[in-house]
Amino acid sequence: MERTLAKDLFKQIGKKVQVRGWLNNVRSLGKVQFLILRDRSGFIQIVIQEKEEFQKIAYLQPGSILLIEGEVVSSNSELRCEITNPKISVEVPIEEPSLIEYYKPKIPSDPEFILDHRPLALRNREIAAVFKIQAALAHAYRLFMVEKMEAVEYFAPNMIGASSEGGSEFFSVDYFGHTATLAQSSQLYKQIMVGVNERVFALMPFFRAEPSHTTRHLTEGKQFEFEMGFFKDWHEILDIQENCIKFIVDYLHTHHQTEIDTLGGTIVSAPKDVPFPRLTFKEAQELYFKRTGLDERNEPDLSPVAEKELCKYAQETYGTDLIFITDWKTCKRPFYAYPKENDPELTNTFDLLCAGTEITSGGQRRHIYPSMLEGLKIKEMDPKHFEDYLSIFRFGMPPHGGFGMGLERLTMTLLKLKNIREASLFPSDPKRIAGQRIKAHIFFGGENIRGEIIRLLKNKDMEYKHLIHEATPTSEDSARVRGTKLEEGVKSILLRGKNSKKNYQFNIPSHFKLDMKAVAEAVGEKCEFEDPAVIEERFGLIIGGVPPFGPLLNLETFFDEDIKKRSQVAFNCGLLTESIIMNTEDLIRLVDPKWGCFTKI
Ligand code: ATP
Ligand code: MN
Numbered sequence: 001m002e003r004t005l006a007k008d009l010f011k012q013i014g015k016k017v018q019v020r021g022w023l024n025n026v027r028s029l030g031k032v033q034f035l036i037l038r039d040r041s042g043f044i045q046i047v048i049q050e051k052e053e054f055q056k057i058a059y060l061q062p063g064s065i066l067l068i069e070g071e072v073v074s075s076n077s078e079l080r081c082e083i084t085n086p087k088i089s090v091e092v093p094i095e096e097p098s099l100i101e102y103y104k105p106k107i108p109s110d111p112e113f114i115l116d117h118r119p120l121a122l123r124n125r126e127i128a129a130v131f132k133i134q135a136a137l138a139h140a141y142r143l144f145m146v147e148k149m150e151a152v153e154y155f156a157p158n159m160i161g162a163s164s165e166g167g168s169e170f171f172s173v174d175y176f177g178h179t180a181t182l183a184q185s186s187q188l189y190k191q192i193m194v195g196v197n198e199r200v201f202a203l204m205p206f207f208r209a210e211p212s213h214t215t216r217h218l219t220e221g222k223q224f225e226f227e228m229g230f231f232k233d234w235h236e237i238l239d240i241q242e243n244c245i246k247f248i249v250d251y252l253h254t255h256h257q258t259e260i261d262t263l264g265g266t267i268v269s270a271p272k273d274v275p276f277p278r279l280t281f282k283e284a285q286e287l288y289f290k291r292t293g294l295d296e297r298n299e300p301d302l303s304p305v306a307e308k309e310l311c312k313y314a315q316e317t318y319g320t321d322l323i324f325i326t327d328w329k330t331c332k333r334p335f336y337a338y339p340k341e342n343d344p345e346l347t348n349t350f351d352l353l354c355a356g357t358e359i360t361s362g363g364q365r366r367h368i369y370p371s372m373l374e375g376l377k378i379k380e381m382d383p384k385h386f387e388d389y390l391s392i393f394r395f396g397m398p399p400h401g402g403f404g405m406g407l408e409r410l411t412m413t414l415l416k417l418k419n420i421r422e423a424s425l426f427p428s429d430p431k432r433i434a435g436q437r438i439k440a441h442i443f444f445g446g447e448n449i450r451g452e453i454i455r456l457l458k459n460k461d462m463e464y465k466h467l468i469h470e471a472t473p474t475s476e477d478s479a480r481v482r483g484t485k486l487e488e489g490v491k492s493i494l495l496r497g498k499n500s501k502k503n504y505q506f507n508i509p510s511h512f513k514l515d516m517k518a519v520a521e522a523v524g525e526k527c528e529f530e531d532p533a534v535i536e537e538r539f540g541l542i543i544g545g546v547p548p549f550g551p552l553l554n555l556e557t558f559f560d561e562d563i564k565k566r567s568q569v570a571f572n573c574g575l576l577t578e579s580i581i582m583n584t585e586d587l588i589r590l591v592d593p594k595w596g597c598f599t600k601i
Helices: 005-010 051-057 111-116 125-148 186-198 235-255 257-262 281-292 302-320 369-376 383-394 407-414 445-458 476-484 516-523 530-539 561-565 583-589
Strands: 016-030 032-039 043-048 065-075 082-090 172-174 180-183 199-206 220-229 278-279 322-325 343-347 349-354 357-365 402-406 463-466 490-497 503-509 525-528 556-560 568-572 578-583 594-596
Touching: 005 016, 005 032, 005 043, 005 065, 005 082, 016 082, 032 583, 043 051, 043 561, 051 082, 082 369, 125 199, 125 220, 125 235, 125 257, 125 407, 172 583, 186 199, 186 220, 186 383, 220 235, 235 257, 235 322, 235 349, 235 357, 235 402, 235 407, 278 281, 281 302, 281 322, 302 322, 302 349, 302 357, 343 530, 349 402, 349 407, 357 407, 357 476, 369 383, 402 407, 445 578, 445 583, 463 556, 476 578, 490 530, 490 568, 503 516, 503 561, 516 530, 516 556, 516 594, 556 561, 556 583, 561 583
Parallel strands: 043 082, 278 322, 503 556, 556 594
Antiparallel strands: 016 032, 016 065, 032 043, 065 082, 172 180, 199 220, 220 402, 322 349, 349 357, 357 402, 463 578, 490 503, 490 525, 568 578
8 A cells, every 4th residue: 555645635535545654642532542643744643442553552652653554534623534443553663752742732841942852843843844934935045046037056165265254253164274264155156156147046054153142143054145247226136135035925825834824824924015115224213213212323233123113114004024224334334335326435235124133134246346446445354365256356247236145034034933043953053053052061070170170260360279178067167277257158059940850059158048939030940959969979079068160060050149248258169178268259250150149047
């Protein structure tokens, strides 16, 4: 028998079929069990009434691979039909419970946990829908570029010798002992390709070493690039950008309404008959001021709040979520931006904002050789570094321009996602590489930790005293042998979250007690003291010897505000028989803790 997919099942009503896929979940209704099977096209419900069949799967967990034969009958469920009288074969039995509840319609976990379990989380129906749509975006973009624009795709290098546009946000890689950089865009290459094919496009990776923790920046992403020569008016680039977005939105509605429905049914609005409003940067600033009373008119850039407000304006006034902002200041645009003929302080450039966020930057480029040299000079860049690129202007370039549009930004804004990480399969940011947390260097055992603390202090040229003394189990003992005041002592307490089972470190002055209510508020869950045996096993530390250096143990670390009141602090530095006395300020600088009031007397 041939395999039938979920999406074609309704065509087989009354017939016998074979289906194959992943066990998603099983619901039990008295004597009847409903098994949901997942395949590449959707979900299938299988009704199991026979005890013998159910016993085959009763012990199985989500992810098991099953092959099932049975009869298709119509049903009034969301799936329109279901399979009855199944004969089940277990192809790959999975007995281990999943690490994350991806098989539920919405994963009931926080975003960080979802990212920590990305390979499984991607199987979730909603999350999978995002990436099916993302794939469709890329496909629609190519269709538009090839069929509507007659543009030619190019494949530019991503590992390049020197940065193309200046700036410091580049990643370096060791290239046989030389330093290479990872490309931020293919700007220079796409202009070179205009000299060959007039109209060119690409979908290429970009890398940006921006240490930002915003909801709209990644350090690796994909960018849609487009560039064309021979227009009459540079606004033709905006026309193409606009048509491109409308084509993509239309394509999604035609081919991916199912996925859109899975995500709640609405995506950004870009009605065909409504032109995206076009405001100059100056007009946009004035409008923002008029609408909010907030004055950014002397700023060289739009703030994220202003971008949101301008999109709100477009939605309220025209019923579209997109708006162009044109004519940006020269100081805010790259050296190749085309200066306005009547005002060289401004450029023929634009940003496209979508539902509150910039998704595209583009514009006309300088195309005459002396003008390009002039552009480099204004930005104090050395033409020697751009010889290859500059040669195209010495040997004939037409008026040209284009744009770069972030794939993840577009996915996020079209689908109204809250965070760009939801629009990247394996997001990289300052905390993660390809989805995985960057593993902190974790220290284990009192001596290692003491060694590391002293290394840090020496390295930063900080003043400290290192004392070796008898074991001091209590704070009073410690203060006595150190010759410090009781309240200068810092007590480190390791807690365990009751839900998450995660460890936290709280540091308070020795003469206080920890206020567990304040702790619960700070971490968002009730906590209890971690078991001393666990502390010893996990960190190699004995209670009383734990230093207030939680980050060395990869722990979220909190300091009580009261610690700031004394100029010096003293603590056991990993061992009960050794202490460090140091400046409070230095400790704060080394640990960079979170703050709050966590004590009671
Ligand atoms: P922003 O001001 O939002 O940081 P930008 O103006 O620096 O962006 P451009 O150099 O104009 O970015 O890049 C073109 C497009 O690439 C942007 O409009 C955006 O869609 C996307 N993009 C740029 N930087 C990032 C990033 N760090 N993460 C995700 N997408 C980005
Ligand atoms: Mn930009």
